[in-house]
Amino acid sequence: MSGLILVLNAGSSSLKFAVYAPANGLDLLVDGQVQSLGPEAELHLRQGEREETRRLGPADHKTALSEVLFALSSVLDGTTIAAVGHRIVHGGAHFAEPVRLTPDILADIETLVPLAPLHQPHNLATIRAAMDAFPEAVQVGCFDTAFHRGQPWVSDTYALPREYYDDGVRRYGFHGLSYDFISSALSDLAPSLSSGRVIVAHLGNGASMCAIKSGRSVASTMGFSALEGLAMGTRSGQIDPGVLLYLADEKGMTAQEISDLLYKQSGLKGLSGLSGDMRTLEASSDPRAAQAIDYFCHRIRREIGALAVDLGGLDGLVFTGGIGENSAPIRAKVCGGLSWLGIEIDDARNTEHRTHLGDGPVQVMRIETDEERVIARATLDLV
Numbered sequence: 214m215s216g217l218i219l220v221l222n223a224g225s226s227s228l229k230f231a232v233y234a235p236a237n238g239l240d241l242l243v244d245g246q247v248q249s250l251g252p253e254a255e256l257h258l259r260q261g262e263r264e265e266t267r268r269l270g271p272a273d274h275k276t277a278l279s280e281v282l283f284a285l286s287s288v289l290d291g292t293t294i295a296a297v298g299h300r301i302v303h304g305g306a307h308f309a310e311p312v313r314l315t316p317d318i319l320a321d322i323e324t325l326v327p328l329a330p331l332h333q334p335h336n337l338a339t340i341r342a343a344m345d346a347f348p349e350a351v352q353v354g355c356f357d358t359a360f361h362r363g364q365p366w367v368s369d370t371y372a373l374p375r376e377y378y379d380d381g382v383r384r385y386g387f388h389g390l391s392y393d394f395i396s397s398a399l400s401d402l403a404p405s406l407s408s409g410r411v412i413v414a415h416l417g418n419g420a421s422m423c424a425i426k427s428g429r430s431v432a433s434t435m436g437f438s439a440l441e442g443l444a445m446g447t448r449s450g451q452i453d454p455g456v457l458l459y460l461a462d463e464k465g466m467t468a469q470e471i472s473d474l475l476y477k478q479s480g481l482k483g484l485s486g487l488s489g490d491m492r493t494l495e496a497s498s499d500p501r502a503a504q505a506i507d508y509f510c511h512r513i514r515r516e517i518g519a520l521a522v523d524l525g526g527l528d529g530l531v532f533t534g535g536i537g538e539n540s541a542p543i544r545a546k547v548c549g550g551l552s553w554l555g556i557e558i559d560d561a562r563n564t565e566h567r568t569h570l571g572d573g574p575v576q577v578m579r580i581e582t583d584e585e586r587v588i589a590r591a592t593l594d595l596v
Contacts (some may be wrong), residue, residue: 223339229584296353329439360430368384414533443512568580
């Protein structure tokens with residue numbers, strides 16, 4: 214294959230990008246992200262030893278992509294982009310493998326917007342913008358739900374009448390590209406775990422956990438949508454469905470108002486009343502920030518116990534994602550009190566952000582995820 218592979222990974226509050234040369238494997242040429250989309254966005258770009266950070270001010274996903282393409286124009290210096298790989302959050306019941314994106318495929322993917330309203334519109338907008346920017350390039354979609362297809366039926370369904378399952382109301386799970394990368398990385402970093410029972414905690418603005426057995430997803434904390442499970446930056450996580458009925462019947466809230474509440478005003482932001490950014494909360498002396506962090510970690514510990522049951526035991530716990538990779542206090546707080554499960558971490562290793570964090574019966578690790586490389590591999594294979 215001649216030309217380069219561009220990867221675009223549109224998240225709920227960021228746009229990550231990477232450019233790879235397919236010759237001799239996948240050589241990373243440049244990568245970075247536009248983070249903190251909103252009033253104070255920043256562009257980070259890394260090319261070899263050179264790093265650049267530029268404040269953008271107010272920016273949405275469309276503005277972010279324009280800034281990324283402008284920054285890459287001088288870096289690429291006219292080199293052809295032969296293929297563009299995209300992260301697509303929701304693949305529904307039908308998309309389980311990477312696909313070459315066509316107008317008909319995009320129309321099918323658009324029907325899934327109600328299942329991932331915080332992500333899918335940005336994914337689609339980024340794809341269409343990339344098609345305009347690189348009309349000759351092959352466009353490939355990789356789905357965050359794909360890794361979880363094939364889970365046991367009991368992990369895949371809700372206790373609703375069966376016709377709803379047949380209509381697609383089921384547990385899909387998300388962050389699959391990240392779990393795919395971690396599962397592959399374990400083969401090199403901890404070979405004994407690659408065929409073992411592992412819980413991976415992908416903790417960031419969006420947060421979930423996955424039980425992986427012999428490299429395959431057994432269960433996930435996220436389900437039908439990216440709302441379920443852990444508390445997140447602005448998303449509620451687990452909630453009694455009766456609360457939603459109460460909000461509709463007694464408070465007169467519309468479906469859109471409830472959606473905005475659950476997706477944009479809850480989680481760490483709602484609990485603290487301050488921010489959905491863990492870095493802000495960790496730096497705050499406000500007791501509400503501490504309470505939000507306590508709840509965040511409490512839910513993670515509960516899910517570790519539940520996922521260990523699904524696995525029939527536990528051999529490893531891996532932290533990844535923006536919070537999981539970078540916050541030693543969160544890792545320590547999550548692992549505190551779990552020695553009964555064989556989870557112990559060394560304070561010095563944890564503070565130094567080492568890969569192996571302890572010597573207990575359960576291997577506790579910190580691994581930087583790389584969803585972009587997973588997308589690049591899939592794009593190269595498909596092209």
